[in-house]
Amino acid sequence: MSSPLRPYEPRDRGALYDICLRTGDSGADATGSYAEPALLGEVYVGPYLAFEPGLALVLDDGMGAGGYTLGALDTRAFEDRCEREWWPPLRERHPLARHTPGSADAGVVALIHRPARAPDVVVADHPSHLHIDLLPRWQGGGWGRRLIEALLERLAAAGSPGVHLGVGVGNPRAVGFYRHLGFTELHAVGDTLFLGRSTRP
């Protein structure tokens, strides 16, 4: 079988939104937690496919995409572009106060209206950032490592010295995975750990 790791194609979009939801509860399935199942993907997948499609990689064994990694080369430029082009139409479609306060949907809508910006101390030496999510059938087989390595190669080739990510302390499996791959702690804000590493091996 040829490698299941391939560049993102526009036909993958729905599958990637679905993977985001199915891993959206600290790595576990968040289906059922959201009245609007596409909301999480609108924050954590959509803008990367729209603005950084060349850094989007998927795992596909012929059954459709089952895992992905997404990246942004220059986090500040990406945040600014999202502010100009991605968030305004979403804010119109998802007004604040439509969802029950405290619900999962309300939490994501709040993020759409007040997106988090990476701390300066994090982007200083690690200007790029990434996300990675694999459905359970792809987990534990080395594919997470392969996706990260493929993304780091692309980021290094594009001139990035370092990459960071934000991960919840409630997802110890992912934290252990990143640390095993050489990521170290850069900063912590509330329950979010910012980890980073050089894009070079």
Ligand code: ACO
């Ligand atoms: N502690 C220590 N080492 C670990 C851990 C851990 N918790 N998890 C994996 N490893 C090691 C493996 O043993 C392996 O070691 P080796 O290559 O030296 O033999 C190496 O890390 C790579 O493991 P993979 O099998 O490639 O890991 P996997 O394919 O399961 O990918 C991932 C890890 C991405 C966390 C996956 O399990 C997943 O998608 N989980 C659900 C979604 C999720 O939590 N995503 C992260 C959200 S945070 C964000 O995206 C910024």
